[in-house]
Amino acid sequence: xxxxxxxxxxxxxxxxxxxxxxxxxxxxxxxxxxxxxxxxxxxxxxxxxxxxxxxxxxxxxxxxxxxxxxxxxxxxx
Amino acid sequence: xxxxxxxxxxxxxxxxxxxxxxxxxxxxxxxxxxxxxxxxxxxxxxxxxxxxxxxxxxxxxxxxxxxxxxxxxxxxxxxxxxxxxxxxxxxxxxxxxxxxxxxxxxxxxxxxxxxxxxxxxxxxxxxxxxxxxxxxxxxxxxxxxxxxxxxxxxxxxxxxxxxxxxxxxxxxxxxxxxxxxxxxxxxxxxxxxxxxxxxxxxxxxxxxxxxxxxxxxxxxxxxxxxxxxxxxxxxxxxxxxxxxxxxxxxxxxxxxxxxxxxxxxxxxxxxxxxxxxxxx
Numbered sequence: 001x002x003x004x005x006x007x008x009x010x011x012x013x014x015x016x017x018x019x020x021x022x023x024x025x026x027x028x029x030x031x032x033x034x035x036x037x038x039x040x041x042x043x044x045x046x047x048x049x050x051x052x053x054x055x056x057x058x059x060x061x062x063x064x065x066x067x068x069x070x071x072x073x074x075x076x077x
Numbered sequence: 078x079x080x081x082x083x084x085x086x087x088x089x090x091x092x093x094x095x096x097x098x099x100x101x102x103x104x105x106x107x108x109x110x111x112x113x114x115x116x117x118x119x120x121x122x123x124x125x126x127x128x129x130x131x132x133x134x135x136x137x138x139x140x141x142x143x144x145x146x147x148x149x150x151x152x153x154x155x156x157x158x159x160x161x162x163x164x165x166x167x168x169x170x171x172x173x174x175x176x177x178x179x180x181x182x183x184x185x186x187x188x189x190x191x192x193x194x195x196x197x198x199x200x201x202x203x204x205x206x207x208x209x210x211x212x213x214x215x216x217x218x219x220x221x222x223x224x225x226x227x228x229x230x231x232x233x234x235x236x237x238x239x240x241x242x243x244x245x246x247x248x249x250x251x252x253x254x255x256x257x258x259x260x261x262x263x264x265x266x267x268x269x270x271x272x273x274x275x276x277x278x279x280x281x282x283x284x285x286x287x288x289x290x291x292x293x294x295x296x297x298x299x300x301x302x303x304x305x306x307x308x309x310x311x312x313x314x315x316x317x318x319x320x321x322x323x324x325x326x327x328x329x330x331x332x333x334x335x336x337x338x339x340x341x342x343x344x345x346x347x348x349x350x351x352x353x354x355x356x357x
Contacts, residue, residue: 058336
């Protein structure tokens with residue numbers, strides 16, 4: 001029974017990490033697409049848009065890494 | 078990077094008979110410990126264990142790394158401030174002034190509507206300390222203090238205190254908490270809004286803490302895993318794949334180190350701005 005719990009914990013950690021990265025990839029992909037559109041429309045705003053894009057990407061990564069931390073806790077307990 | 082590789086190689090050679098346990102090696106590099114191991118020489122410094130009233134106040138590796146980061150920062154800042162009276166900044170001082178002005182103008186003054194200059198000192202300290210702690214972890218042989226959750230929790234507690242103190246300074250203790258609810262809110266919404274806002278007050282610094290911790294730890298774990306792959310596969314040709322990959326992740330970590338310092342400082346200033354001048 002204990003081995004079953006361990007196996008399920010590892011399974012949960014793997015699935016959780018995969019789902020989290022799907023969320024991050026989709027979110028940051030949309031973000032990058034909007035940033036490209038914005039730069040294409042107004043090339044002189046490229047600097048501002050790029051800065052905002054990097055900051056938003058870091059915040060979305062932050063949310064992803066919350067999920068990752070929980071997966072790591074699961075995998076190592 | 079070379080420090081991590083030599084350490085992993087050394088310990089793997091020790092335990093050659095037992096096989097290579099990747100998880101254990103990675104954890105050993107990530108977690109705090111009571112010893113400092115200097116990589117290439119095999120010298121191990123045991124740090125003192127200090128217990129005060131049952132609480133563990135011993136000096137650990139993270140604490141020594143924080144001291145080193147602070148000392149390096151002080152040294153470089155002292156070098157940069159050498160000729161502060163010159164009207165035209167050059168070289169190191171120019172670089173420092175660029176960063177300081179960036180924090181003051183883009184971070185403090187943009188987000189805090191009034192009396193922004195009061196908080197610039199704290200925001201500068203946060204930014205430079207987190208920056209030097211993050212960058213210290215990328216030097217071979219040193220560790221990242223900010224990849225321990227206790228360190229980032231301490232930084233988040235400081236940020237939380239600054240936000241509360243800044244709000245209470247302007248509006249008084251009761252007024253600061255009354256600011257949680259917007260003006261003209263219908264009475265039936267208060268039981269919903271109040272717990273949400275109070276919870277938000279605590280989750281925002283918590284998010285700061287976990288974000289910094291997870292970003293720093295994740296980078297190191299990826300690099301260590303890639304290098305550990307060489308030992309798991311037990312072939313040197315794996316290195317031709319692993320090392321360039323690890324180098325790429327290393328450069329990405331450099332970007333993440335600077336970015337996370339900026340994000341922590343910017344979010345702290347945003348929260349202070351929200352406490353000092355609630356937009357609703």
